[in-house]
Amino acid sequence: MARVTILGSGAFGLALAVISDNAGNDVTVWSAFEQEIETIRKTGENAAKLPGVKINESIKLTTDISCVKNADIVLLGIPSSFLRGVCEQAAGFMDPETVIVNTSKGLEADSFKTMSQVAKECFPLNTVAVLTGPSHAEEVGRGIPTTVVTACDDYNAAKVIQKAFSSHTFRIYLCDDVIGAEVGGSLKNVIALAAGVCDGLGLGDNTKAALMTRGINEIRRLGLAMGAQAETFAGLSGIGDLIVTCCSMHSRNRRAGILIGKGTDPQEAVKQIGTVEGYVCTKNAYALCKKLGVDMPITCELYDILYCGRSPKDALSTLMNRPWTTELEADFLKN
Structure with a gap:
């Protein structure tokens, strides 16, 4: 005992x-x-x-x-x-x-x-x-x-x-991998907020699947820059936690995102839902990725929505119209 x-x-x-x-x-x-x-x-x-x-x-x-x-x-x-x-x-x-x-x-x-x-x-x-x-x-x-x-x-x-x-x-x-487990558990709240915005906009399964997949890639990049192990983000504290938080109505982050996607002011959405860890974490992750030079386009667009008054539709358009690239940039460019 x-x-x-x-x-x-x-x-x-x-x-x-x-x-x-x-x-x-x-x-x-x-x-x-x-x-x-x-x-x-x-x-x-x-x-x-x-x-x-x-x-x-x-x-x-x-x-x-x-x-x-x-x-x-x-x-x-x-x-x-x-x-x-x-x-x-x-x-x-x-x-x-x-x-x-x-x-x-x-x-x-x-x-x-x-x-x-x-x-x-x-x-x-x-x-x-x-x-x-x-x-x-x-x-x-x-x-x-x-x-x-x-x-x-x-x-x-x-x-x-x-x-x-x-x-x-x-x-x-x-x-x-303590740092990897924590980065995965923390940053999934950011992506879950973005997933809720997608739901609030009335977008489909294709959109959310893309957001989650590219989202875990952003989380992995930041984690690696902080000293984490890449394999951790394929596990329970990475993709596992991301799936449940992006897809469940138990998720306060997703519920707040839904309100924002439907037009509610971000601060009001957080007030209505209560504790929304992804709201503050987005601000801190944005500052950290800029400090470390890590590319995190979803996080940056969400930051603009939450703190700069950017329209979710404009943020989506920016993400969809980024320069064309490969999915696994580093591996492809080595060849």
Whole structure:
């Protein structure tokens, strides 16, 4: 039995709390919001974020950040914009032997660090891993079969995570490419927003298939520039996560994109949907690709839609009328 503390009482954190508790672990969930914790205590669920999923009574609930002390695993289920602040609060109570598992997806503004890199700065003595893949919380919490990957440079720590969260409905593979897993998990939100725009415009399956295929190519290029392994983007944290986020109505990024494609102002669309990680990530990915000199035309056109008032139809026209080229440019030009 492992002592597992989950920081964040949002949908994914609660879904993993249920998974881990069902596996026989000692689970604690922390939230910064007393009202949210009280609601779960009284009703047995977080109807606003994870409706229909009962939170086991054996799961402890708290607003005391010192709950991370003596934990074997601390899982970070905090939106990317708030991750550093929460980690800094927890740092004074964290034991160096505790394994940190990040599930937050995105790039930090200005520094362009991934969320595990942010966590490592806050917890320099701890092993930091990533848990990511095609995993809508709504389905994980209901026990619908799901497969993800945990990426870590410490094999033994990865095995501890695998044991603590695996079940007959939640299967975890291991991977040593932390940066690749995170880039795939973060940038898929950007492409999913663009996929939603396509849906909002009333475009077809051909368009979305092209967008997803060229999108994973952009993600791979940025990942390679950041030190990732190319093979990672063909796996669960790459194409797997991209498929589920671009195609499901569980995806807040896709739903926001649909509104934008139908004419809703981007800021208003985000306000209506709630947390849309791809909105901020698009801005950060745009700045990063310019800094690194990585060609990411879909990301750049989406940035113009979200932040510069560009028409989605004009952005689509620009993408379709780019100079003709080969699909695998580097390989073709070597011949």
